[in-house]
Amino acid sequence: MTLNGYCRFLTICTLIFPKTLCFLPKQQRVLLLSFDGFRWDYIYKFPTPSFHDIIKNGVHVEQITNVFITKTYPNHYTMVTGLYAESHGIIANEMYDPVLNETFSMNHMTIYNSKFWEDAYPVWITNQMQGHRSGAAMWPGTDVQIHGAFPTYYMHYNESVSFEDRVAKLIEWFISEESINLGLLYWEQPDEKGHLWGPNNPRMKAVIAEIDELLDYLVQELKKAKLWDTLNVIITSDHGMAQSSADRIIELDQYVDKDLYTMIDHSPDVAILPVEGQLDAVFSALVKAHPHMTVYKKEDIPYRLHYRHSSRIQPILAVADEGWEILQNRSDHFELGNHGYDNILPDMHPIFLAHGPAFRKNVSKQTMESTDLYPLLCYLLGIEPLPNNGSLEHVKDLLVSAAPKEPLDRHQEESYAYYSGIVLGSILVLGFLVMFVKHLTRSQVSAMWIQNTEIAQPLLQS
Ligand SMILES: *[C@@H]1O[C@H](CO)[C@@H](O)[C@H](O)[C@H]1NC(C)=O
Numbered sequence: 001m002t003l004n005g006y007c008r009f010l011t012i013c014t015l016i017f018p019k020t021l022c023f024l025p026k027q028q029r030v031l032l033l034s035f036d037g038f039r040w041d042y043i044y045k046f047p048t049p050s051f052h053d054i055i056k057n058g059v060h061v062e063q064i065t066n067v068f069i070t071k072t073y074p075n076h077y078t079m080v081t082g083l084y085a086e087s088h089g090i091i092a093n094e095m096y097d098p099v100l101n102e103t104f105s106m107n108h109m110t111i112y113n114s115k116f117w118e119d120a121y122p123v124w125i126t127n128q129m130q131g132h133r134s135g136a137a138m139w140p141g142t143d144v145q146i147h148g149a150f151p152t153y154y155m156h157y158n159e160s161v162s163f164e165d166r167v168a169k170l171i172e173w174f175i176s177e178e179s180i181n182l183g184l185l186y187w188e189q190p191d192e193k194g195h196l197w198g199p200n201n202p203r204m205k206a207v208i209a210e211i212d213e214l215l216d217y218l219v220q221e222l223k224k225a226k227l228w229d230t231l232n233v234i235i236t237s238d239h240g241m242a243q244s245s246a247d248r249i250i251e252l253d254q255y256v257d258k259d260l261y262t263m264i265d266h267s268p269d270v271a272i273l274p275v276e277g278q279l280d281a282v283f284s285a286l287v288k289a290h291p292h293m294t295v296y297k298k299e300d301i302p303y304r305l306h307y308r309h310s311s312r313i314q315p316i317l318a319v320a321d322e323g324w325e326i327l328q329n330r331s332d333h334f335e336l337g338n339h340g341y342d343n344i345l346p347d348m349h350p351i352f353l354a355h356g357p358a359f360r361k362n363v364s365k366q367t368m369e370s371t372d373l374y375p376l377l378c379y380l381l382g383i384e385p386l387p388n389n390g391s392l393e394h395v396k397d398l399l400v401s402a403a404p405k406e407p408l409d410r411h412q413e414e415s416y417a418y419y420s421g422i423v424l425g426s427i428l429v430l431g432f433l434v435m436f437v438k439h440l441t442r443s444q445v446s447a448m449w450i451q452n453t454e455i456a457q458p459l460l461q462s
Pocket residue numbers: 101
C-alpha cells in the first residue's frame with residue numbers, strides 16, 4: 001500500500017468505525033403478521049399454546065393502544081406509517097373526500113383509488129426507496145399503487161387464498177436470490193367470526209384454537225426453511241372486538257329526518273354529512289338524543305383521539321358507547337360483535353408479540369402505542385423512518401441491543417456505546433500510526449513531502 005493509500009484508509013476508518021460498530025444495528029429481516037380483530041386477552045380466555053411459546057421465547061406487550069377509529073383500514077395503515085389516521089388519510093373503512101369528490105368503500109372496490117392512500121408513504125415503499133425489497137401477502141393496501149409503487153412482490157387481494165399459500169409465498173420471497181428483508185402477512189380471522197357471533201360466544205374458543213394452529217404452522221414452516229432463528233417475527237392485530245346486542249340499538253330515524261344528511265361511515269362511528277345549511281339542525285337534534293351516543297362537531301372531537309385534521313372527517317361524528325350500535329332504524333343490518341369504539345377501551349386493544357434475534361426473551365410489558373411499531377420496524381430494517389407519531393424510545397426495552405442495565409437508562413447505553421467506539425477507533429488509529437512510522441523510516445523524506453501535498457486535498461474533502 002502506498003502512503004497515500006494508508007492515509008485514506010486511516011481517515012475512512014476513523015470517520016466510520018465508531019458508528020458502524022456501535023450505533024447502527026445490523027441490517028435485519030422482519031415478518032409482520034396481523035390476525036384481524038385478535039383482541040389482546042384472547043390468549044388468556046382460550047387455550048393458545050403457540051402464542052404462549054412465543055411469549056416465553058420472545059417479547060409480549062399485553063395491550064396495544066391502537067388509533068381511533070378502531071377499525072381495520074385506519075389501523076393497518078397506522079402500523080405501516082406510524083401516523084394517526086388524521087395524518088395518514090385512511091380515516092375509516094368508508095370515506096367520502098369532498099375535495100376529490102370521491103368515495104372509498106370496501107364494498108365497492110374503490111379502495112384501489114390511489115389518492116386516498118397518498119397522504120403517507122407506507123414502510124414497504126420507504127424500504128424499497130432505501131435499496132431493499134418488500135413482500136406482501138394480502139396486507140391491506142399492498143395491492144394498491146401508492147405514489148406510483150407496489151411492494152416488490154405482492155399478492156392481489158383474494159380472501160379465498162389459504163393461510164398456507166400466503167405463508168408459502170412469503171417464505172419463497174425470503175429465501176429467493178433477490179430476497180426480501182420485509183414481509184407483511186394478513187389473515188381475516190378472528191375478525192369475521194367475532195362479528196358474526198360476538199367475542200363472548202363460546203364458539204370463539206374453536207376460532208382461536210384454529211388461529212393458534214395457524215401460528216404453529218407458520219413457526220414450523222419457518223423452521224423448515226431455516227428462517228426461524230434469523231428472522232424477526234412480529235405478531236399483532238389491528239383492533240379487538242366488543243359484544244353487541246339487539247337490546248343496545250340507537251335508531252337515528254327516531255331523532256332526525258333522514259333526508260337532512262348522508263351517513264358516510266357506519267356504526268359504531270357514524271360519519272354524518274348534513275345537507276347544505278342543515279349542520280346545526282342535525283347536530284342539535286342528535287347531540288342529546290341518547291345517553292349512549294356521543295355526538296361531536298368535527299372541530300370539537302377531543303384532541304386525544306387525533307381525529308380532526310382531514311377533509312375526509314365529516315362535519316358531525318356520532319360515536320356509540322361500547323356494545324351499542326347506531327343504526328338508521330332497526331331494520332338495518334347489524335352483527336353481534338363490533339369494533340370502532342374509543343381507543344381508550346381495553347376491548348378495542350390488539351395483541352402484540354415478537355420473536356427473533358433483535359428481541360429479548362421472556363420479556364413482558366403493559367402497553368405501547370400502535371404508532372410505535374413503525375419506528376421499530378424501521379430500526380429493525382436499518383432504514384431511516386419518515387416523520388411519524390411514534391417513538392422508538394417507547395419500545396427500545398424490547399430489544400436485545402438496548403437490554404437495560406436496570407433501571408433502563410438510555411444515556412448510559414449511548415455513552416457506553418460511544419466510549420467503546422472511541423476505544424476501538426483509537427486502537428485502530430494507533431495500529432496505523434505504527435505502520436505509518438515504519439513506512440516513513442523506509443521511504444525517503446523528500447518523497448514524503450511530495451506525497452503529502454497530493455493527499456492534502458482528499459483528506460480535506462472527506
Ligand atoms: C361529485 O361527483 C358526482 C358524481 O360522482 C357528481 O354528480 C357531482 O356533481 C360532483 N359534485 C361536485 C361538486 O363536483
